[in-house]
Structure formats: C-alpha cells, structure tokens
Amino acid sequence: MKAYKGNIIFTKQKDKFEVYENSFLLVDNGVVQSIVRELPNGGDAIEVVDYTGKLIIPAMNDMHVHAPQYRNQGIAMDLELLPWLNNYTFPEESKFAEPAYAKRVYSRFVRDMWREGTMRSVVFATVHCESTRLLMQLFEKSGMGAFVGKVDMNRNCPDALKETIEQSIRENEALVAEFGGEKNALVKPIITPRFIPSCTPELLSACGKLAAKHSLPVQSHLSENTQEMALVRELEPDSRNYGDAYFKYGLFGQTPTIMAHCVWTRGEELELIKNNNVMVAHCPTSNMNLASGLAPVRSFLDNNIRIGLGSDISGGHELSIFRMMVYAIQTSKIRYSVDKSRPFLTLSEVFWIATKSAGTFFGRVGSFEPGYEFDALVIDDSELNFDDYSLLSRLERFIYLGDDRYIMHRFCRGVEIKEPCVL
Amino acid sequence: MKAYKGNIIFTKQKDKFEVYENSFLLVDNGVVQSIVRELPNGGDAIEVVDYTGKLIIPAMNDMHVHAPQYRNQGIAMDLELLPWLNNYTFPEESKFAEPAYAKRVYSRFVRDMWREGTMRSVVFATVHCESTRLLMQLFEKSGMGAFVGKVDMNRNCPDALKETIEQSIRENEALVAEFGGEKNALVKPIITPRFIPSCTPELLSACGKLAAKHSLPVQSHLSENTQEMALVRELEPDSRNYGDAYFKYGLFGQTPTIMAHCVWTRGEELELIKNNNVMVAHCPTSNMNLASGLAPVRSFLDNNIRIGLGSDISGGHELSIFRMMVYAIQTSKIRYSVDKSRPFLTLSEVFWIATKSAGTFFGRVGSFEPGYEFDALVIDDSELNFDDYSLLSRLERFIYLGDDRYIMHRFCRGVEIKEPCVL
Numbered sequence: 116m117k118a119y120k121g122n123i124i125f126t127k128q129k130d131k132f133e134v135y136e137n138s139f140l141l142v143d144n145g146v147v148q149s150i151v152r153e154l155p156n157g158g159d160a161i162e163v164v165d166y167t168g169k170l171i172i173p174a175m176n177d178m179h180v181h182a183p184q185y186r187n188q189g190i191a192m193d194l195e196l197l198p199w200l201n202n203y204t205f206p207e208e209s210k211f212a213e214p215a216y217a218k219r220v221y222s223r224f225v226r227d228m229w230r231e232g233t234m235r236s237v238v239f240a241t242v243h244c245e246s247t248r249l250l251m252q253l254f255e256k257s258g259m260g261a262f263v264g265k266v267d268m269n270r271n272c273p274d275a276l277k278e279t280i281e282q283s284i285r286e287n288e289a290l291v292a293e294f295g296g297e298k299n300a301l302v303k304p305i306i307t308p309r310f311i312p313s314c315t316p317e318l319l320s321a322c323g324k325l326a327a328k329h330s331l332p333v334q335s336h337l338s339e340n341t342q343e344m345a346l347v348r349e350l351e352p353d354s355r356n357y358g359d360a361y362f363k364y365g366l367f368g369q370t371p372t373i374m375a376h377c378v379w380t381r382g383e384e385l386e387l388i389k390n391n392n393v394m395v396a397h398c399p400t401s402n403m404n405l406a407s408g409l410a411p412v413r414s415f416l417d418n419n420i421r422i423g424l425g426s427d428i429s430g431g432h433e434l435s436i437f438r439m440m441v442y443a444i445q446t447s448k449i450r451y452s453v454d455k456s457r458p459f460l461t462l463s464e465v466f467w468i469a470t471k472s473a474g475t476f477f478g479r480v481g482s483f484e485p486g487y488e489f490d491a492l493v494i495d496d497s498e499l500n501f502d503d504y505s506l507l508s509r510l511e512r513f514i515y516l517g518d519d520r521y522i523m524h525r526f527c528r529g530v531e532i533k534e535p536c537v538l
Numbered sequence: 539m540k541a542y543k544g545n546i547i548f549t550k551q552k553d554k555f556e557v558y559e560n561s562f563l564l565v566d567n568g569v570v571q572s573i574v575r576e577l578p579n580g581g582d583a584i585e586v587v588d589y590t591g592k593l594i595i596p597a598m599n600d601m602h603v604h605a606p607q608y609r610n611q612g613i614a615m616d617l618e619l620l621p622w623l624n625n626y627t628f629p630e631e632s633k634f635a636e637p638a639y640a641k642r643v644y645s646r647f648v649r650d651m652w653r654e655g656t657m658r659s660v661v662f663a664t665v666h667c668e669s670t671r672l673l674m675q676l677f678e679k680s681g682m683g684a685f686v687g688k689v690d691m692n693r694n695c696p697d698a699l700k701e702t703i704e705q706s707i708r709e710n711e712a713l714v715a716e717f718g719g720e721k722n723a724l725v726k727p728i729i730t731p732r733f734i735p736s737c738t739p740e741l742l743s744a745c746g747k748l749a750a751k752h753s754l755p756v757q758s759h760l761s762e763n764t765q766e767m768a769l770v771r772e773l774e775p776d777s778r779n780y781g782d783a784y785f786k787y788g789l790f791g792q793t794p795t796i797m798a799h800c801v802w803t804r805g806e807e808l809e810l811i812k813n814n815n816v817m818v819a820h821c822p823t824s825n826m827n828l829a830s831g832l833a834p835v836r837s838f839l840d841n842n843i844r845i846g847l848g849s850d851i852s853g854g855h856e857l858s859i860f861r862m863m864v865y866a867i868q869t870s871k872i873r874y875s876v877d878k879s880r881p882f883l884t885l886s887e888v889f890w891i892a893t894k895s896a897g898t899f900f901g902r903v904g905s906f907e908p909g910y911e912f913d914a915l916v917i918d919d920s921e922l923n924f925d926d927y928s929l930l931s932r933l934e935r936f937i938y939l940g941d942d943r944y945i946m947h948r949f950c951r952g953v954e955i956k957e958p959c960v961l
Contacts, residue, residue, distance in 0.1 A: 186924075189938030190931045192867070193884065223924060403868040406875045406882060432864070432938040441855070444615070445826040449872060452829045459829060461616065501609075501646060508613045515612030515855045518941065 116143045117529075121166035121493065122506050123150055125173050125483045126467035129416070133483075134506050139163070140171060142489045145529025149485055166493050166524075170510060173481050174234035174490040174525060175436035176473040179334070179375040179396035179425025181239040182250055182263075183211045185224040187429040196340040196405050196430075197312075200272075204429070208241045208266075209275040217246035218253075222538040225253045229535050230519040231435045232492045234527040235260040235477050237334055237373055237396070237425075239307055242266045242276050244286035251294055254302045257535040259527050260477055260490075264307025264334055265290055269318050280321050291329050301528065303331075306370075310336040311347045311360050323365025332371040332476075334396075335361065338384065339376035340407045356384040358393075368393045373476060375425055376401075377415070378408040385418060394421040394476055397468070399442035401430030409446050413457045416464065423473025424465070437514045440465040462511055493524035539566045540952075544589035544916065545929050546573055548596050548906045549890035552839070556906075557929050562586070563594060565912045568952025572908055589916050589947075593933060596904050597657035597913040597948060598859035599896040602757070602798040602819035602848025604662040605673055605686075606634045608647040610852040619763040619828050619853075620735075623695075627852070631664045631689075632698040640669035641676075645961035648676045652958050653942040654858045655915045657950040658683040658900050660757055660796055660819070660848075662730055665689045665699050667709035674717055677725045680958040682950050683900055683913075687730025687757055688713055692741050703744050714752050724951065726754075729793075733759040734770045734783050746788025755794040755899075757819075758784065761807065762799035763830045779807040781816075791816045796899060798848055799824075800838070801831040808841060817844040817899055820891070822865035824853030832869050836880045839887065846896025847888070860937045863888040885934055916947035 119142065123135040141148040141161070154161060184204060191203040211217045228236060238254075238261050240247035247265040254261040267283045268276060278286075290304045306326040308314045314322070326333050338344055338357050347357050354360035358380070361367040367374075368391025375396040380388065388395065397410050415422050424439040425431070433439065440462070447459040460468075474481020480488050499512050499521070513521060525532045542565065546558040564571040564584070577584060607627060614626040634640045651659060661677075661684050663670035670688040677684040690706045691699060701709075713727045729749040731737045737745070749756050761767055761780050770780050777783035781803070784790040790797075791814025798819040803811065811818065820833050838845050847862040848854070856862065863885070870882040883891075897904020903911050922935045922944070936944060948955045 189922075189935040190927075192934075192938075220925075403871055406871040408875050409872065448826055448829040449832065452831050499612075502643075504613075511615075512612040515615075 116141060116148070116161045118154060118161045118163045119166060119171055119491070120163055121169045121171040123171045123483060124506060124510055126463055126471055127482060127484055129464045129467035132463050132466070132507060136506060137167065140483060142529055145489055147483050147485055147487045147489055150483060169523065170494040170496060170506070170513065172492050172494065172510070173470040173474070173483065174492050174527065175232050175469060176423060176477070176481060177228065177233045177236040177426050177436055178373060178394070178423030178473050178476065179398055179427050180236055181428055182221055182224045183208050183217070183241045184429035185220050188434070189432045191429070192404050192432070195342065196407060197342055197346070199405060205273050205276055209273060211241040211243050211246040212275065214245050214249055217249050218538050221246070221250045221253055222536065225257050226535045226537050227434055229257060229259065229525060229532060232519070232522045232525055233434070233436055234490045234525060234532065235474070235480060237262045237305065237476065239264055239266055239334070242268055242278050244289060247290060248293065251290070251302050253535070258301070258530055258532045260301040262303050262305035262332060262334070264305040266307050266309050267318055267322055268309040268313035270315055271312050280318050283318060284321055284325065287325050291331065295329055295331065306331050306333045308335050308366060310343070311350060311357065312343065316364070319364035319366060323369070326370045327365055330370060332373070333366050334373045335366065335375070337361070337374035337377050338379040340405065341379065344379060356387070358384040358387045362387060362391070367391055371476065373423070375427065376407065376410065378402055378410045385414070385420070389418055389420050392421065394423060396423050396425040397443060398425040398427035398431055399439060399446040400433050401427035402446070403442070404432060405430050409450050411450065412443060412447055412460060413450070421472060421475065422468045423476065424469045435518070436469050437517065440469055440514055443468070462514070489526055489529040491526040492522050494521050495523045496521050539564060539571070539584045541577060541584045541586045542589060542594055542914070543586055544592045544594040546594045546906060547929060547933055549886055549894055550905060550907055552887045552890035555886050555889070555930060559929060560590065563906060565952055568912055570906050570908055570910045570912055573906060592946065593917040593919060593929070593936065595915050595917065595933070596893040596897070596906065597915050597950065598655050598892060599846060599900070599904060600651070600656045600659040600849050600859055601796060601817070601846030601896050601899065602821055602850050603659055604851055605644055605647045606631050606640070606664045607852035608643050611857070612855045614852070615827050615855070619766055619830060620769070622828060628696050628699055632696060634664040634666045634669040635698065637668050637672055640666070640672050641961050644669070644673045644676055645959065648680050649958045649960050650857055652680060652682065652948060652955060655942070655945045655948055656857070656859055657913045657948060657955065658897070658903060660685045660728065660899065662687055662689055662757070665691055665701050667712060670713060671716065674713070674725050676958070681724070681953055681955045683724040685726050685728035685755060685757070687728040689730050689732050690741055690745055691732040691736035693738055694735050703741050706741060707744055707748065710748050714754065718752055718754065729754050729756045731758050731789060734773060734780065735766065739787070742787035742789065746792070749793045750788055753793060755796070756789050757796045758789065758798070760784070760797035760800050761802040763828065764802065767802060779810070781807040781810045785810065785814070790814055794899065796846070798850065799830065799833065801825055801833045804834070808837070808843070812841055812843050815844065817846060819846050819848035820866060821848040821850035821854055822862060822869040823856050824850035825869070826865070827855060828853050832873050834873065835866060835870055835883060836873070844895060844898065845891045846899065847892045858941070859892050860940065863892055863937055866891070885937070912949055912952040914949040915945050917944050918946045919944050
C-alpha cells in the first residue's frame with residue numbers, strides 16, 4: 116500500500132471540486148482505496164510518498180488525437196476541413212507508409228503526450244498497419260494507456276492512402292490478434308473508419324462487423340463542418356442524419372463508440388447519441404482553427420450525454436488537455452454571449468468532462484474515488500503560487516497558465532511513468 | 539555598428555512576410571540600417587553577433603494590460619465585465635494603496651513581460667500615484683518601453699479607489715513632471731480615465747485638458763460589453779455614441795489615443811475612430827473570457843483603422859502576445875464561420891498588427907526597415923524544428939506552440955535587455 120501525501124483535488128460530480136488539503140491518497144495495486152487526513156494506526160506497512168504542498172490531480176485523457184499529424188502541429192491553418200485534409204493532412208499521412216518516418220514522429224508524439232500529462236488517449240493512426248503497430252508498441256513501452264486505431268478509408272483520398280476492404284479486414288485482424296487479447300491491456304485496438312466521406316458503404320459495413328465480432332470500440336468523426344455534412348447527405352441520402360449513417364453500419368453505439376466534434380449535432384442526432392451512449396470528443400481548438408463552428412457542449416451536458424475533450428492534433432494546435440479545458444470554457448462563453456439562456460461551462464464542469472467523464476471510456480479512470488485506477492499528476496506550482504491563493508485558485512491558475520514545466524510526476528494505473536525516448 | 543546574423547523575419551506590409559535567410563541585420567545606435575546577405579567590404583568596424591540558425595523577429599508590443607490585475611491572472615473567470623470589476627478587480631486594485639504590495643506584484647509583472655518578449659507596452663496602473671511611480675521606475679530600470687497611466691476614476695467604484703478631481707490633476711501633474719520631460723524617454727505617462735462609467739463629466743473634462751496641456755496620449759476602454767454600453771448611454775445621453783462621449787471631453791484622438799476592445803464598434807463610432815486616427819487595442823482572449831463578444835477586426839483592417847493586440851490581464855489570462863495572435867486569428871475564424879463574406883485573418887496580418895501596426899504608437903517600432911528602432915527577439919526553436927520546416931512554418935510553430943523557453947535574447951531600442959529582478 117502506498118500513501119501519496121499532498122493537496123488532492125478531483126471531481127466526483129460535475130458541479131463541484133473535492134478538495135483534500137494536505138491529505139493522504141491510499142493506493143493499493145494501482146487502485147485508489149481511500150483519502151484520509153491522517154494515516155491509520157499500525158500504518159507501518161504503508162509507504163508514504165511525500166508531495167506536501169503540491170497538487171495531486173487526476174491525469175488527463177485525450178479523447179481525439181491524430182498521431183500522424185504531429186509534424187503539422189501549429190502550421191497549415193488557412194483552410195477549412197475538406198480542403199485542409201486534401202492539401203495538408205493526406206499528404207502528411209501518406210509518409211507513414213515508411214515505418215522509419217513513423218518511428219521518428221510517433222516517438223516524439225508519445226513523449227509529448229507524456230510531457231503534457233495525458234496518460235490515456237484515443238488515437239487515430241493512419242491506414243498503414245506496420246506504422247500503427249509501431250505506435251501501439253511505443254505506447255505499450257511507455258506504460259500509458261491508449262486505444263489506437265488503424266484508419267480505414269477507401270475513397271475520396273490519394274491512392275497512397277486507399278486500401279481494399281480485404282486489406283482493411285486482414286490488417287485489423289492482425290492488430291487485434293496482437294493487441295486485442297488481454298482484457299486488462301493498457302493499449303488496445305479500436306475500429307477507426309475515418310469518416311463517412313472516406314469510406315464506401317461496404318467498408319463501413321466491414322468495420323461494423325469487425326467491431327461486433329471482437330467486441331471492439333469504434334471511433335470516428337461526426338458533424339464537424341457544414342460542407343462535410345452536405346457531402347454526407349449526398350453520399351447517404353437514406354440516412355436520417357450523419358449519426359444514423361454510422362448506426363446503419365453498426366458503428367454508433369452497438370459497441371462503445373466515440374465521435375469527435377459534433378459541432379452541428381442537434382435534434383434527432385443528439386437523441387441518437389444519447390440513446391446509444393455514444394461519447395462526444397469535444398475539440399474546441401480544432402473547431403476554432405478550422406472555422407468549423409462552436410459545439411453546443413452545454414446542451415450535451417444538460418442531456419447527460421457522455422463527453423470528453425480532444426486535442427485533435429493537428430486541426431487543434433495544443434496537445435495539452437488543460438489548454439483544452441480553457442478553450443472549452445471559452446467556446447461556451449462565446450455561445451453564451453449570443454444566447455444568455457444557457458450558462459457557460461464552469462471550471463469544475465470542464466475538469467469533470469476531461470477526467471471522470473472521459474475516463475469512463477477506459478474503465479474506472481479519471482477520479483480518486485475508491486476503486487478507481489490511480490492515474491494522477493503531481494503539480495509543483497510554487498512559481499505560480501506567489502501569493503495567498505486558495506487551493507482551487509492554484510488549480511485554476513495551473514490550468515490557465517501552467518505547462519509541462521509544472522508537472523513533476525505522472526502516474527498511470529498506479530505506476531510512475533518515466534519520460535519516453537524520442538527515437 | 540553591429541550586425542546580427544540569423545534568419546530575419548518581419549512584416550513590412552500586412553499581406554506578406556519579409557524573409558531573409560541567414561542574413562545580417564545592421565544596427566547603428568539602436569537603429570536598423572539595412573539587411574544584407576553579405577557584409578560589405580572593409581567591414582571590420584562591424585561587430586558581428588552570430589545567431590546563425592535562429593529566428594530574429596521584431597519584439598512584441600502589448601497595447602492594453604492592467605499591471606495591478608497581475609495577481610488575478612488566470613482566476614475569477616465566472617462573471618461578465620461589470621460584476622467582474624466589482625467583485626474581483628476593484629478589491630484587488632485597492633491593495634495598491636500599499637507601495638510594498640505594489641512592488642511585489644509589479645516587479646513580477648515587469649519580469650514576466652520581459653519573459654514573454656514584450657518590449658513595449660501601454661499599461662494601466664491604479665488610481666494610486668505612489669504605486670504608479672514605482673511601476674514606471676521598474677520599467678525604466680528594466681530598459682523596456684512603456685506608456686504607464688495612473689488611472690483616473692471618481693464614481694461607481696469602492697471608496698478606496700475614488701479620487702477627487704483636484705487629486706487626480708495634482709498627481710497626474712506630478713508624474714508628468716517626473717517622467718514627461720524627456721522627449722526620447724522609453725517610459726512615459728499616458729492620461730488614463732478608466733472608462734466613462736468610472737468618471738464624472740468633470741473628471742473626464744479635466745483629463746482631456748491635461749492631455750492637451752502636456753500633449754500626452756490617452757488610453758481607455760470602448761464598447762467592450764453590451765451592459766457597459768447601455769450604462770454609458772444612460773450616463774451620456776447627449777453623445778452620439780460611446781466614442782463620441784470621449785471625444786466631447788478631448789479624449790478621442792485630439793492627442794494620440796488608444797481604445798481597448800471595440801467589440802461592438804460599428805457605423806458612426808467606427809468612422810470616428812478612423813477619422814481621429816484612434817488605435818484599437820484588440821484583446822481577443824479577454825473578450826472570450828468575459829463573454830464580451832468577438833471584435834470585428836477584419837472590418838477594422840479593411841477600414842485602415844490602426845490596431846494593436848493587448849493581453850488585457852486579467853480579463854485576459856495570457857501575457858504572451860504570440861498567444862494573442864493565435865486568439866485573434868481564432869476570433870476572426872469564428873466570425874467567418876457565421877459570415878463567410880469576410881475572410882479570417884492571416885498569420886502575416888496578425889503579425890503585422892502586433893508589430894508594425896502597434897509599434898506606430900511608440901514611434902518607429904515594430905519593423906526592421908531602415909530607420910526603425912531595433913526592438914527584437916532571437917528565437918531558438920531547435921526543439922520545435924524537428925523536421926524540414928520552412929522558415930515561415932518555423933515561425934508559425936513558434937507562434938502557435940512556443941513559449942518563453944524559446945526566446946533567447948530580447949532587445950529594446952538596440953540594447954539587450956536582461957532579466958529584471960522580482961522584488
């Protein structure tokens with residue numbers, strides 16, 4: 116048993132923080148047991164790890180990120196989604212046919228996820244099997260958790276990124292055989308049709324069958340951009356909405372599903388998300404950078420829809436999920452400035468979204484309640500904390516102003532994670 | 539004569555970057571002479587400073603920032619402007635009656651402006667003369683340039699922040715006597731009525747007379763928030779608009795004037811700004827955080843209105859003007875996503891706004907054209923530059939992803955500025 120001593124903060128409910136000043140977080144076998152003000156008597160079997168004065172908070176979860184777009188982070192911000200894909204993203208992803216290139220970019224990506232304190236993620240790779248395997252191996256080696264998807268796509272993209280349906284099935288099966296076996300594994304495959312415009316109905320159908328056959332989760336993109344949506348209406352004239360198109364193919368909640376963006380999700384599509392327990396990966400920075408719009412997160416929350424935050428590199432330019440919290444609040448404030456009937460998001464709400472709500476996708480992750488896996492960050496904010504700030508103000512300042520320099524320790528499932536190598 | 543060698547980038551015009559790879563920037567007496575690919579013959583009187591491989595760019599200008607709100611940076615983000623002022627900002631500013639408190643916060647503020655590469659700024663202090671003097675002395679000691687305003691206010695605020703008109707005049711005169719004499723000084727006073735709601739007509743009138751008497755510039759806030767504007771309409775029923783109210787008192791372009799926000803500036807007010815050559819300090823982060831709205835910067839640009847960027851600490855939470863560029867682009871993209879008839883801002887446009895356009899307020903500042911003062915930053919982006927990025931992509935990645943860690947040297951008026959002490 117270990118006892119981590121410090122200022123412990125997390126969100127059990129979305130509307131308030133739990134704050135334990137100068138307390139002990141007891142962890143056994145990587146699982147949170149309890150939080151106590153004083154250690155129990157006869158506590159000599161407990162190893163105390165002393166982070167007195169520091170903040171101990173749940174680690175971050177990135178629910179939507181494209182690892183192969185990492186080279187393009189912070190550049191190529193002058194187009195909307197569809198031309199952006201064609202001009203910048205597909206050419207970059209084509210390079211991942213070459214495992215040596217993949218190793219160089221992916222190892223840096225994994226190192227930087229570590230830097231930013233993101234211990235679990237849901238990741239798009241590319242269509243390439245070998246590079247995807249490499250990314251999964253890098254995550255495994257790091258000790259951090261990830262669902263990693265070999266992207267499936269066979270239309271509306273350069274030939275270099277097109278696969279046949281047979282190839283898609285064969286390569287997914289190979290990755291499932293390699294990574295899908297162990298129930299408790301930290302790194303697992305996820306079925307990843309890129310989005311409706313990139314996949315023929317036959318490929319979508321094959322993806323749905325793969326997900327069902329192996330009980331695998333699914334990730335894709337939904338209702339991000341109005342031009343994209345018009346294209347989907349053309350391609351899927353018989354579907355009631357974009358979400359319904361996925362549903363038809365077994366890709367919308369039949370197994371655990373996460374859909375990125377949902378900027379324009381309303382009405383029936385929102386109902387479908389809710390009824391099928393689909394999680395929304397809200398990517399506020401990306402939505403601003405690609406001029407996609409402002410997602411109605413307050414509506415999602417009020418409808419009890421599952422939500423997490425996503426960096427969406429490289430539509431988004433910030434890898435930090437703390438920065439995503441700030442952008443999520445700002446997005447909701449811009450909506451509020453137009454329609455004051457719906458309050459903007461509070462700090463505890465976005466923190467809860469990023470940790471406990473997102474964490475449900477990985478199991479019992481994202482909180483410090485008993486039974487949760489100990490995914491945690493230890494924050495030394497002494498440089499920021501130059502006055503008599505309250506613990507919650509310290510947390511808020513770290514979220515708004517902090518960066519990787521302030522993250523001293525990172526834990527995933529109870530294990531302290533060391534800096535991964537850049538290859 | 540000095541020759542700074544490196545990759546030199548700046549914006550002469552708003553629509554494109556000037557890029558000089560591996561060149562020499564010649565500086566004499568703090569003033570840019572020229573940029574050359576090779577040093578002239580007989581160049582032995584030239585001292586070469588070798589920043590080969592690094593980026594050399596103009597230093598940043600922060601056109602609107604409240605130094606006494608520095609403690610509140612990154613907290614208290616749950617209210618709109620008027621209640622935010624009353625609940626968080628005025629109580630904090632009241633503490634600056636105590637010079638010892640001011641010294642502690644202001645010295646940290648000046649150090650952090652330095653860290654972020656902001657070499658010139660236009661700053662609100664508080665109503666307190668002694669603390670304002672202290673801030674001006676700290677800027678002088680640092681070697682960085684600043685217009686610093688003792689705030690003038692006598693209504694709608696706590697008693698601790700209220701002054702009499704006589705006191706306001708006397709204290710402004712004292713600061714002008716101390717700092718206003720030398721034409722070429724880097725640190726100068728600026729007349730600073732807080733905003734119409736905080737100042738009676740008599741005080742506004744006194745401010746206008748002070749500005750005229752000493753040919754001093756003026757700064758204030760304009761059309762930031764719709765509730766604030768409704769209040770101004772009540773208080774100034776005879777004015778055609780908020781800007782016109784300032785104009786009546788000699789505070790809107792009669793001397794060089796900078797107005798923060800202008801989120802809701804349209805029509806006649808926009809014409810008045812244009813005709814009176816008033817500069818707009820665009821503060822995109824603050825406008826999001828306080829749910830004020832999205833300023834129409836594309837309109838300002840198209841109307842040839844002078845613009846700069848402001849961090850507006852602590853309505854804004856980011857001190858970095860590079861981060862302001864990103865937010866300015868994002869603000870314009872959100873407007874674009876609603877009305878596609880007006881293109882969003884490009885990187886060269888926001889860079890030009892933050893450097894050459896803003897710099898006009900300080901003289902010949904913000905460009906590397908001959909005759910400009912050498913205000914510059916040397917950026918070592920080798921950690922970011924892990925692939926074959928072009929110089930412009932390197933700049934873009936530094937703007938989007940970089941921070942103070944990448945700024946190796948800072949120059950103001952030709953002098954390298956060393957890290958100021960925190961007292």
